[in-house]
Amino acid sequence: MSNAFIAFQKNDESRCIVEAILEDNPGAMVDDQPSMVKIDVPNRLVIKRETVEEKMGRSFDLQELQLHLITISGHLDETDDEFTLSWNS
Amino acid sequence: MAIDLRTVSITPLRQTFGHLARRMGADKPASRYIEATMDLQPVENYHYRPTWEPQYEIFDTTRTQITMKDWYALKDPRQYYYGAWTLARGRMQEVAEGDFDLVDELGLAAAYPAAGKDEALKVFLPLRHVAWASNLNKAYVSSYGYGIAISQAACYASMDQLGVAQYVTRLGMAFNDLDALTDAKAAWLNGAEWQELRRYVEDLMVEKDWFEVLVAQDFALEGLLYPLIYERFNEKLNAAYSPVFSMLTRFQREWFGETTKWLDAVLKATATDNADNKAKLAEWIKHWRDRAVVALKPVAQLAFGTEADAIMAELVQNLNTRAAKAGITL
Numbered sequence: 001m002s003n004a005f006i007a008f009q010k011n012d013e014s015r016c017i018v019e020a021i022l023e024d025n026p027g028a029m030v031d032d033q034p035s036m037v038k039i040d041v042p043n044r045l046v047i048k049r050e051t052v053e054e055k056m057g058r059s060f061d062l063q064e065l066q067l068h069l070i071t072i073s074g075h076l077d078e079t080d081d082e083f084t085l086s087w088n089s
Numbered sequence: 090m091a092i093d094l095r096t097v098s099i100t101p102l103r104q105t106f107g108h109l110a111r112r113m114g115a116d117k118p119a120s121r122y123i124e125a126t127m128d129l130q131p132v133e134n135y136h137y138r139p140t141w142e143p144q145y146e147i148f149d150t151t152r153t154q155i156t157m158k159d160w161y162a163l164k165d166p167r168q169y170y171y172g173a174w175t176l177a178r179g180r181m182q183e184v185a186e187g188d189f190d191l192v193d194e195l196g197l198a199a200a201y202p203a204a205g206k207d208e209a210l211k212v213f214l215p216l217r218h219v220a221w222a223s224n225l226n227k228a229y230v231s232s233y234g235y236g237i238a239i240s241q242a243a244c245y246a247s248m249d250q251l252g253v254a255q256y257v258t259r260l261g262m263a264f265n266d267l268d269a270l271t272d273a274k275a276a277w278l279n280g281a282e283w284q285e286l287r288r289y290v291e292d293l294m295v296e297k298d299w300f301e302v303l304v305a306q307d308f309a310l311e312g313l314l315y316p317l318i319y320e321r322f323n324e325k326l327n328a329a330y331s332p333v334f335s336m337l338t339r340f341q342r343e344w345f346g347e348t349t350k351w352l353d354a355v356l357k358a359t360a361t362d363n364a365d366n367k368a369k370l371a372e373w374i375k376h377w378r379d380r381a382v383v384a385l386k387p388v389a390q391l392a393f394g395t396e397a398d399a400i401m402a403e404l405v406q407n408l409n410t411r412a413a414k415a416g417i418t419l
Contacts, residue, residue, distance in 0.1 A: 015118055034098050057122065057168030 003029075004045040004074030004085035007038040014068040016055035017047065024048050036070060044086040045074065112161075125170035127161050129237040150235050153300040154369055157362050160236030166354045167347065174245045178252070181343055188336040189259065197333045198263040205330035206264045212322060212392045214261045214273035215283055219314070220254035222290035223247075226306040233299040242351055243303065249348070253341050260337045282387035289384040300359075301373050307352050309377035312408045313385055313401075315345040321400055322392045349411075356415040370417050378408060 006021075008014035014037065021039050022028050024046055031038040039045065053060045062083045074085030103116055108128050110116040119127075135146050145152060150160070157163070169177065192198050227247035234240040261269035277283050289310065296302050319342045326334040335342075360367040382401055389397035412419055 012121065016120070034100075054166070057166055 001042050002087045003040040005040045006072045007070040008068045010035050010037050017052055017065055019055045020051035024051055047083040049081045122168035122170050126237050152233050153298045155300040155366050161238045162358045163239045163355050165242045165351050167351055185340040188339055201333050202330050210269050214269055215277040217254045217257040218277045220250045224250035226293045226302050230299045230303045256340050282391050285384040304373045305377035309381045313381050313404050316404050353415050360416040371419050374412055375419055
């Protein structure tokens with residue numbers, strides 16, 4: 001089983017996204033680097049708009065996360081409500 | 090010459106302030122809102138009691154019948170600290186100003202049918218006095234509330250009401266210049282339709298329990314008034330005339346939608362804390378909701394004639410649903 005992962009630049013906004021990922025993905029592993037944070041989840045990683053909004057306290061368009069994005073791995077499935085990375089295994 | 094590049098990772102000794110780390114149970118980065126809110130108010134070593142109320146400390150939890158294990162549970166889901174709030178309001182104001190400019194540029198207010206103007210001014214303009222009263226009452230909540238979580242949000246809401254009063258005033262000036270303001274003041278002071286509402290907000294100016302003021306002003310009164318005016322009355326004017334009224338009241342509509350989220354979260358956290366709170370909130374909501382219905386009925390009749398009762402009943406239903414969602418059974 002491979003890990004789906006996503007990496008963000010570290011800032012106020014991405015911290016909320018990371019918090020949301022940790023809440024929605026049990027088994028997520030955080031790799032804290034200077035000015036970068038990478039999150040690995042076995043097989044499938046999901047980012048839910050609703051959870052991010054709750055963390056940020058404002059409405060959030062999932063495409064905004066591209067502003068802080070460094071890299072991803074996994075097949076990407078994007079809807080208005082969820083941003084999902086996964087491997088077919 | 091060979092250059093050897095190395096990365097050196099320097100980890101900060103701590104991620105946030107000690108009091109926040111203790112609160113969160115771990116040393117992890119905190120949001121600006123949390124940093125600018127939690128535990129900021131002094132809680133001990135007060136030197137002097139207020140000369141006008143020596144039975145209380147300057148910040149005193151017993152100024153309300155509501156009790157909380159942690160007053161900072163009354164968090165704002167919008168996460169407004171001063172900076173975030175001014176930015177959000179700045180954006181809202183820019184958009185609202187754009188609408189006023191457009192209405193001005195195209196002469197839309199002048200072209201609004203005279204019957205529509207009359208109707209709008211009669212029902213809507215006296216509300217500038219309500220907004221001002223709301224400013225005062227929210228300021229009271231802010232100054233006597235306990236804990237920065239509730240007092241800062243109440244302060245922002247209070248200042249927002251000054252903005253609302255100004256936007257109401259500007260609509261009046263756009264429709265009928267200064268005469269609109271004079272007439273609205275006369276109606277507020279002497280018009281029979283307005284006296285119950287005036288009594289309501291003026292009674293709140295001398296109410297001592299700040300949490301009760303919050304419930305009465307923000308939840309019971311505004312929870313009925315804003316949907317009545319900015320949804321129902323707005324729809325009626327739009328259908329009969331043109332959407333100019335909507336454009337000139339944009340700020341208020343957005344403000345209410347957003348502030349509702351804050352207030353509902355505060356009520357929910359308060360009700361969740363203990364059963365006495367829940368009972369107290371239910372008692373206050375019932376009392377003030379019924380008074381608000383009495384106060385708003387003549388205004389609703391002014392706006393909707395015979396349909397007023399049905400509309401008010403529906404709005405009360407919606408308010409009860411909001412209370413139920415916050416865990417308060419009426």
